[in-house]
Amino acid sequence: MGVHVEIMDLVAQLKAAEQSFVLATVVRTVSVTAAKAGAKAIIRPDGTIVAGWIGGGCARGAVLKAAREALIDGEPRMVSVQPENLLAELGVKAGESKDGVRFASNMCPSKGTMDIFVEPVLPHPxxxxxxxxxxxxxxxxxxxxxxxxxxxxxxxxxxxxxxxxxxxxxxxxxxxxxxxxxxxxxxxxxxxxxxxxxxxxxxxxxxxxxxxxxxxxxxxxxxxxxxxxxxxxxxxxxxxxxxxxxxxxxxxxxxxxxxxxxxxxxxxxxxxxxxxxx
The missing domain is CATH 3.40.50.720 (NAD(P)-binding Rossmann-like Domain)
Incomplete structure (x- = not known):
């Protein structure tokens, strides 16, 4: 609870300072994953995670890519990191989108699934x-x-x-x-x-x-x-x-x-x- 409060305090500070950033939130996990539902991270435009945790390398690359794109067009994204066999069952490949969800492959031994909501927060125009x-x-x-x-x-x-x-x-x-x-x-x-x-x-x-x-x-x-x-x-x-x-x-x-x-x-x-x- 304390970590969550600290992150949201930083979100409020960055918004007040009119700075661009992304708030990434893990909304669902299946099987073994490094981060659990509710985990949050604040990502700067340069890709630096300044606070929080959304998992290791299995999810980080896909989330940072989505964060960069979100800051460009101002649109939120849902990223789903899943093992290859589950992506095949869904009929999608890593990097493809379906029903508003961007899919990425989880190559880690855990083979878990993690859905992350990536939301850009931009300064007032x-x-x-x-x-x-x-x-x-x-x-x-x-x-x-x-x-x-x-x-x-x-x-x-x-x-x-x-x-x-x-x-x-x-x-x-x-x-x-x-x-x-x-x-x-x-x-x-x-x-x-x-x-x-x-x-x-x-x-x-x-x-x-x-x-x-x-x-x-x-x-x-x-x-x-x-x-x-x-x-x-x-x-x-x-x-x-x-x-x-x-x-x-x-x-x-x-x-x-x-x-x-x-x-x-x-x-x-x-x-x-x-x-x-x-």
Whole structure:
């Protein structure tokens, strides 16, 4: 019981620190196995088991492989380590999946069976907003409700009221950003468009967007290219930002942007309902 409590305490600490890891839990064992049902381990992205125990080499390789894949796509996995004869009875080979279970061969003398649930725990996705427009402020508030870590960067003089954000930066230089999958939106409404866009495209992110018309973005593109930016870098910016929902109000525009970000965020993922979907 004590070991289990210590592991869950570490899980809470890592989540609070917004660090990526995998929680592997043995959910079923048959015959002789090194670890028993309920055993847990915490696995770092580099494959290091920092706490807990899920068995020796018979299961470790398959679990670490599943952990690496889970951290990439955010999906949990079930790994079943079984002796070759039982895999043959099921009609599967080591490395194959069936009904959502990844099978691996147990080559150890024990010949036991162990099922391990591999669950990735990822940091909250990061939304970086450059600008203090009504759309920017609404976007920050709505994103926080959806579990994003929000950084809002804008000159302090432009902020009439404190925005609903995790981090507020004075100016458009976004430094020490949250280490997670990032989405960047420029919503300056004519106040510092060029400098904000320069800063935005310098951020490594899965999504860059500009709240403004195609015509305005085209004009800014010409200016930025004249200033020395590469066209390919600028062309990564989606303009206008958001899905075409017929949005009019700042709140509706913000909602359309979050809808577009959600499509990108969930691309390639199943709806699992687990904490990996953060």
């Amino acid at each position: 990061s939304l970086i907003i450059l600008g203090a427009s009504p759309v920017a402020l609404s976007l920050a508030a709505q994103a926080r409700q959806l579990g994003y870590h929000v950084t809002l960067a804008a000159p302090a003089s432009d902020l009439i009221v404190p925005p609903d954000a995790d981090v507020i930066l004075d100016g458009f230089e976004a430094k020490n950003l949250h280490q997670a999958r990032r989405f960047v939106v420029v919503s300056t409404q004519g106040k510092g468009d060029e400098i904000a866009l320069k800063m935005a495209v310098a951020i490594d992110a899965a999504y860059h967007a500009f709240v403004g018309s195609k015509r305005k973005m085209a004009a800014l593109r010409d200016k930025l290219i004249a200033d020395g930016l590469e066209a390919a870098v600028i062309d990564r910016v989606k303009a206008p930002a958001g899905l075409d929902l017929g949005a009019i109000t700042p709140e509706e525009i913000a909602m359309s942007i979050l809808a577009e970000i959600t499509i990108e965020r969930r691309r390639g993922q199943r709806s699992t309902g687990s904490i990996a979907g953060r």
